[in-house]
Amino acid sequence: MAPSRSRYSTTRVKACQHCITAKAKCDRKETCGRCALRSLTCSYPGRFREPIVDSQHSGNSENWENSNTSDTLDFEQSLLQTDAPADLHFAPLDLVCPINSDDIKNRWLNSYVPLPGQSPKNYSQSVINFVYRMLKSYASTVIRGRLPPFIHPMQQSLVPLSTCFTLVRICDPLPGNVSIAADILQREMTRLYEERGTYESIHLLGVFQAYLIYSMVLFFHLGPSMPFLRQAMINLQEIACATSREGLVCAAEQRGALPKWESWIMAEAKRRTLYTMYFLDNVLSAHDGLTTYLGTELRGLYSPSSKYLWQADRNGWEQSYNSHLAEWGSEPFRLDELWPFPDGISEEEIKRQRRRVDRWLEDVDEFGTMLYAASSCTHGG
Structure with a gap:
């Protein structure tokens, strides 16, 4: 039939x-x-616009792809807010980059040529297993048509993300010939990388997020030993660098003022995506037997926001952000506050730092909890 x-x-x-x-x-x-x-x-x-299939795969690959994507025509793109309210304006964005973004692009070199003063991340096998399972769950979440915790529901970078969410559905269920599925994703990744210079702002972030999702699906579902993955990680870090260069923090965040909602969405989604990429890099390095290093180039960036900010609509967000300002002012909780205490720090400063960690933990979502668990089990504190 x-x-x-x-x-x-x-x-x-x-x-x-x-x-x-x-x-x-x-x-x-x-x-x-x-x-x-x-x-x-x-x-x-x-x-549905089918991705281009090379002539050498025009037989089984195209037929297989069509049969496995027939159920994605009615894909719930509402999850990506393709129908986002018309009053959302992602331009202009008042974002700044407080770090040297080129260090992100060059991170892959650290495993081969460590820089002076770098601190190895002495991940235990249990922490590696934990991060592995969490990232795999993010990939599975997307395959099943839901949003991972680093993509905000109001994002409008529709072309890279909607295409990505449709393509990865070919892995639900996992096909018998995974090499064909992997080839389809790899060719889309190659296209995104080659065209990265034509994107900017919210759409460049969408390219970054889509490329990250493809990388995770390849690693966790289609073959962790693919040689393509190491080059993909280098490409991903280059895309991350370009995205970060356009800003990772709202200027208003730095001043302790209320930013524009759209600006905050962009900054928060960028940071979450960046931290997810770093976790994936750690897992890939551990898989390849390479040393992982503390991402000191991210020092000063803010930790993941509270779930009340991340999940709120515009009105709820403004109310929650005003409460956030009353609590944190111009000193939001930073990522490096989860790292080892610096030498020579006083006991009083340690107590103050732990109080800030406790306060931050009260409101985090599952993404912040994952980040804290991995950091705490590795660095203590």
């Missing part, structure tokens, strides 16, 4: 997804005028 067709396959689509949600008139062009005006990705229910 022939497989059932999508519920949209016999229905004439009269409007794109954005216009349907907004109950607005749609001119039904490939990119409708309303979406073009708002810089939105215009998509029509039931339409």
Whole structure:
């Protein structure tokens, strides 16, 4: 019996997804005028653009891909907020980069040519196993059509992410021929890397997040020993560098003032994505028998925000952020406050630092909890 067709396959689509949600008139062009005006990705229910398949794979690969993506036509892109409120404006963004982003791009060299003063991360096997399982769960979350904790629901970098979320569904269930699935993802990764210079701002962050997700799916679900992965990590760190260079912190955050919501979303999502990449780099290095080092180049960046800020809508976020300012002012909790205490620190300063850790832990979500658990089990404190 022939497989059932999508519920949209016999229905004439009269409007794109954005216009349907907004109950607005749609001119039904490939990119409708309303979406073009708002810089939105215009998509029509039931339409799916297949990724290009090389001629050498045009047989089994294309047939297999079509059969395994037929169920993704009605993919819940609402999870990515393709219908984000029209009052969201991701430009201009008042972001700054308080660190040397080039150190992120060059991080892969540290395992081969350690820099003076670098501190090895003496991860125990149990910590490596813990981080491995957590990152694998993030990859599985995306494969099953849900958001991982480093992608904010209001992000609008739709093209890289919606394509990514659709493609990785070919791993649910895991295909018998994983090499074909891996080839499809690798070619999309290559395309993103080659075109990275054409993206900026929110869309460049989407490229970073999509490339990270593809890397995790390849490692955790399709083959951890692929030679492609080490080069992919080098490429990923270069994309991370470009994304970070455009800003990792809101200028208002540094002043202890209320930032624009969209600016904060960008900064927080960038930091979470960056920290996830560092964890993946640690797991890959451990898998390859390489030494991992403390990411001192990230010193001064803020730790993951509270779940109340991350999960809030605009009104709830402003209220929560005002409470956050009353608590933390211009000294938000920093990532390096989870690292080993510096030499010569006083007992009083240690107590103060532990009180800040305790206060931060009261409000963190599962991402912050994971980061704390890995840091605490490695560094103590």
